[in-house]
Amino acid sequence: MKLLIYGSQDFGQTVAALASDCGHEVAGFVDDFNHGPNVVGTSQSIRQSHPPQSHSIAIAIGYKNLPARLAAWLALREEGYLTPSLIHPRAYIARDVRMGEGVIVMAGAIVDVRARIHDIAVLWPGVCVNHDAAIGRNTFLSPSTTICGHADIGGSSFIGAGTAVVDYGVVPESSFVPMLSRWTRRTPQA
Incomplete structure (x- = not known):
């Protein structure tokens, strides 16, 4: 096709x-x-x-x-169009990652174990999504963004270059984070 x-x-x-x-x-x-x-x-x-x-x-x-x-x-x-995910051969995606439709993953991106990448998210070069993190639908992660373990990035958000979201961090839906920002930590579920 x-x-x-x-x-x-x-x-x-x-x-x-x-x-x-x-x-x-x-x-x-x-x-x-x-x-x-x-x-x-x-x-x-x-x-x-x-x-x-x-x-x-x-x-x-x-x-x-x-x-x-x-x-x-x-x-x-x-209309019936399929939207395949495009994952560069030099990206690393752990075997148990759950990935939606139409996801774009550029060269050098890393998606660690148990992460969830929802439909039409975009991961630019150097992005690191750590274990158990969730990236919402239609979200852009700019180059060298780091999403730490269990973080939750809301859908339709833009995360700027070099931004680090800490463990259990939450970025609300439709957020625009220009660069190098920190987000509050949520309490881990027992």
Whole structure:
């Protein structure tokens, strides 16, 4: 099955390179606002030209518009498009990690035992998600972010480069953490 990339700008180009590294054949870009080389159509027009029976899709809408990113993913899934996870061959994912659909994991990322990565989360190079942590749906973890054990990152959040979230830390849903921030600790469950 050929893969379409929804979004043709910088992040889309990065996701296309990752998809190729993962062995996918990229059929082109889908973009509702930009035209350019390899843009095969809009989210509306591809249903005819690149139907879900022969194409899957990767969501490459960036973190600056997380609500639109989530809405696009939900609409495309409703249309029947599969959204495979793209995990770079040089990322480390423990065997017992639970991973949702459409997750993007870049080279050098580490996801430790019993972690949970929910749908369409993005882990940039150097991200370290430690044991038992949970990364919410549609969340971006920027380069060199460290999520310590049992931390819980709410959905549709952006965590900036170099940020460390401590053991049992909680980042509320829809948070924007620009960089190098600390979050409060929650009490472990007995």
